[in-house]
Amino acid sequence: MNAFWQSLKIAVTALRANKMRSLLTTLGIVIGIATVIAIVSIVEGLNDAFASELAAFGQGSLYIQKFPWANNDWQKFKNFPDIGWKEYDAVERDAKLIDGISPQTRTRQTVKWRNKKLEKVEINGANYQYAAIRGFYPVIGRNFLPLDDERSRQVCMIGHDIAEKLFGPRNPLGEHIRIGIHSFLVIGVINERGDFFDSNLDNFVLIPFSTFTGLFSGRHRGFSIIVRVTDPTRIDAAIDELTGILRRVRKLPLDKPDNFSINQIDALKSMYDKLTGGLYAAMIAVAAIALLVGGIGIMNIMLVSVTERTKEIGIRKALGARRRWILVQFLLEAAIIAGIGGVFGVAFGAALAKLVAKLTPLSASVEGWSVLLGVGFSCAVGIFFGLFPARAAARKNPIEALQHE
Amino acid sequence: MPLIQCRDLHKVYQLGLQEVHALNGVNLDVAQGEYIAIMGPSGSGKSTLMNLLGCLDTPSGGTYTLDGEQVDQLTEDELADIRNRKIGFVFQTFNLLPRMTAMANVEVPLIYAGVPTHERHQLAKEALVKVGLGERYKHKPNELSGGERQRVAVARALINKPSIILADEPTGNLDTKTSYEIMSLVKDLHQAGNTIVLVTHEDDISRYAHRIIRLRDGKIEADEINPDPR
Numbered sequence: 001m002n003a004f005w006q007s008l009k010i011a012v013t014a015l016r017a018n019k020m021r022s023l024l025t026t027l028g029i030v031i032g033i034a035t036v037i038a039i040v041s042i043v044e045g046l047n048d049a050f051a052s053e054l055a056a057f058g059q060g061s062l063y064i065q066k067f068p069w070a071n072n073d074w075q076k077f078k079n080f081p082d083i084g085w086k087e088y089d090a091v092e093r094d095a096k097l098i099d100g101i102s103p104q105t106r107t108r109q110t111v112k113w114r115n116k117k118l119e120k121v122e123i124n125g126a127n128y129q130y131a132a133i134r135g136f137y138p139v140i141g142r143n144f145l146p147l148d149d150e151r152s153r154q155v156c157m158i159g160h161d162i163a164e165k166l167f168g169p170r171n172p173l174g175e176h177i178r179i180g181i182h183s184f185l186v187i188g189v190i191n192e193r194g195d196f197f198d199s200n201l202d203n204f205v206l207i208p209f210s211t212f213t214g215l216f217s218g219r220h221r222g223f224s225i226i227v228r229v230t231d232p233t234r235i236d237a238a239i240d241e242l243t244g245i246l247r248r249v250r251k252l253p254l255d256k257p258d259n260f261s262i263n264q265i266d267a268l269k270s271m272y273d274k275l276t277g278g279l280y281a282a283m284i285a286v287a288a289i290a291l292l293v294g295g296i297g298i299m300n301i302m303l304v305s306v307t308e309r310t311k312e313i314g315i316r317k318a319l320g321a322r323r324r325w326i327l328v329q330f331l332l333e334a335a336i337i338a339g340i341g342g343v344f345g346v347a348f349g350a351a352l353a354k355l356v357a358k359l360t361p362l363s364a365s366v367e368g369w370s371v372l373l374g375v376g377f378s379c380a381v382g383i384f385f386g387l388f389p390a391r392a393a394a395r396k397n398p399i400e401a402l403q404h405e
Numbered sequence: 406m407p408l409i410q411c412r413d414l415h416k417v418y419q420l421g422l423q424e425v426h427a428l429n430g431v432n433l434d435v436a437q438g439e440y441i442a443i444m445g446p447s448g449s450g451k452s453t454l455m456n457l458l459g460c461l462d463t464p465s466g467g468t469y470t471l472d473g474e475q476v477d478q479l480t481e482d483e484l485a486d487i488r489n490r491k492i493g494f495v496f497q498t499f500n501l502l503p504r505m506t507a508m509a510n511v512e513v514p515l516i517y518a519g520v521p522t523h524e525r526h527q528l529a530k531e532a533l534v535k536v537g538l539g540e541r542y543k544h545k546p547n548e549l550s551g552g553e554r555q556r557v558a559v560a561r562a563l564i565n566k567p568s569i570i571l572a573d574e575p576t577g578n579l580d581t582k583t584s585y586e587i588m589s590l591v592k593d594l595h596q597a598g599n600t601i602v603l604v605t606h607e608d609d610i611s612r613y614a615h616r617i618i619r620l621r622d623g624k625i626e627a628d629e630i631n632p633d634p635r
Binding site for chain 2: 002003008013014223268311312314315316318319320321322323324325377398399
């Protein structure tokens with residue numbers, strides 16, 4: 001251990017003598033590591049946001065819709081029949097593996113209260129089970145009742161931000177707001193759920209489904225069905241069951257494919273994983289090139305350093321340094337150069353990620369493991385590319401080295 | 406048994422297609438506490454002998470026993486250990502490490518010997534006091550005069566309590582006055598019981614030794630006692 005510290009001291013002394021050169025050498029490493037850290041931080045930020053959004057969507061919920069979420073061929077699904085009450089009633093009646101179901105549809109309307117006006121607010125129509133399926137609840141007031149739907153009552157639950165923007169500190173319960181040209185009684189305020197990317201999850205109004213179709217769309221327009229699976233671990237069984245019910249109610253022959261989509265958060269997740277996987281692949285490519293260039297830079301500078309210090313190597317050998325001592329000394333030097341590059345790279349990468357988070361709706365979270373990995377990996381690059389020069393140093397003949405000027 | 410025992414030492418270098426016989430059967434015994442000078446014109450094999458005696462190289466033939474250990478067949482790392490423990494070098498060009506203080510330079514052999522930091526500092530200071538540089542231990546080589554640098558080198562050569570001190574043209578880069586100062590320092594070391602092997606081509610300097618060996622064409626031409634060492 002003492003030997004290691006001594007080698008470290010020697011290496012540091014040598015590097016301090018060539019500060020500028022050592023710093024410039026680290027540039028490739030800095031760029032490589034900064035790329036990794038920035039991208040990992042941003043992707044981790046995305047992951048955090050995505051995880052919270054997944055939770056907000058409600059775990060184990062399925063969406064029965066005309067279009068699949070992950071698709072790039074809208075033409076193919078355009079002619080599918082709309083999802084309507086026929087399907088809804090069949091699922092509600094026959095599905096055994098679900099414990100919640102709601103129709104869902106949406107539009108955008110202007111929302112007003114007294115002299116305050118919000119443009120293009122998302123208006124959702126759904127039943128009293130919807131909040132539980134999506135995993136939110138009224139923080140004040142109450143949820144819908146089945147009766148609200150049966151009577152098409154003009155009542156609404158409003159998102160946290162809507163409450164804040166329209167009413168400020170005032171209690172919105174019992175107030176009437178205008179959605180489009182219709183008046184609605186506020187019966188509840190939904191818990192705050194935060195942002196997902198640039199979309200605000202607290203900026204919407206929920207009204208009973210039948211009220212929605214009566215006032216904004218009409219009974220015959222298609223909608224989505226959202227269901228909650230009783231046991232989220234049996235989500236595939238639930239999909240099979242729902243597929244069977246839907247095929248039966250639509251009387252699809254065996255040789256015809258499904259003409260509906262059952263979407264789940266997992267599908268979104270796999271799409272998302274593909275996207276971040278692509279980002280990671282691009283990052284690995286950029287980082288690998290930068291680290292390769294950085295590593296070669298280190299090898300180059302170490303070869304110069306070994307040649308310049310041939311005399312020193314000769315002296316050290318004459319005074320009793322074994323090969324290993326010389327090897328370790330130069331390896332440590334390479335590792336330190338690269339490690340310093342790694343530290344700078346982590347710092348720049350983290351700063352870059354924070355900057356991106358500040359200037360764009362993306363968030364960033366700098367992970368401890370990525371910092372450790374960044375610095376550790378750059379040290380490893382240093383050692384790898386330092387090995388050749390260090391071996392050259394260790395193998396020098398002491399007599400020739402001493403005669404070197 | 407003598408401290409240094411060379412029997413029929415040969416050294417052959419391959420220079421292109423040509424074989425150069427740098428040493429042609431050297432027999433040499435040096436007893437503990439002797440002060441010898443090795444002299445000879447360039448090409449006489451002086452440097453080759455000095456490299457072999459200093460365990461920087463191994464002979465092509467013959468045996469070399471240093472302080473009871475036969476060293477002619479050792480590996481490079483084993484030779485490094487021998488150099489570390491048994492040989493103190495003083496070079497013509499001082500060969501100090503430029504970025505390190507006098508004290509750090511003196512400590513280098515102790516680092517490779519695995520001596521702990523605290524003890525190292527202690528020993529290095531003592532050695533620098535011994536060569537008269539007790540006050541200047543914090544200076545770097547470029548802040549010291551030639552004579553002072555060579556004193557640092559002498560302190561470094563002493564630090565491991567070596568079996569022999571090998572001084573290769575120690576005054577070659579010094580002016581006359583400083584040369585005499587260094588030679589009298591070496592004389593003190595001899596009087597303190599150290600074995601000294603001095604390599605020089607200057608008669609003036611060789612007169613400090615008690616025994617003078619002259620090399621010519623890779624052989625010992627003369628081996629004489631200096632009746633009146635300076």
